[in-house]
Amino acid sequence: MANTPQSKKRARQNEKRFEVNKARRSRIRTYLRKVEEAIASGDKDAAVAALRAAQPELMRGVTKGVFHKNTASRKVSRLASRVKTLG
Template sequence: MANSAGSRKRARQAEKRRQHNASLRSMVRTYIKKVVKAIDGGDQAAAAEAFKVAQPIMDSSVNKGIFNKNQIARTKSRLNARIKALA
């Protein structure tokens, strides 16, 4: 455990930040799952709409440092390709 007052504060801040980041990461994954569920259901319109909602949230998670930009770019590309394949 941290001993000095400064390092105790740092530990508190790190834990608070970890929980906040975990919440944001979970939210993004939930939006991705909604898109995947619509794709698996075979409904292209619903999948496209869910993807349109998920895209800005995924992008903002990159700006906040929650996910790596290449990981999100790859995920968006794959989801979009699956949506187009439904047609």
């Protein structure tokens, strides 16, 4: 357990940051799930709309430090290619 005042404060800050990041990750996953569901249903218009909504959320996660830049880019790229193949 933290002993010094500084380490106690860092522990408190880490808890707060963990909760914020957890909420951000959950929000991004929800957007990604909407894209996945639209792809699974075969509705191209809905999939395109969901992807357009998900892209800025993913990139916001990058700027906030929740995801690595390449991870977000990879996810967007793979989703975009799957949406593109829909008829």
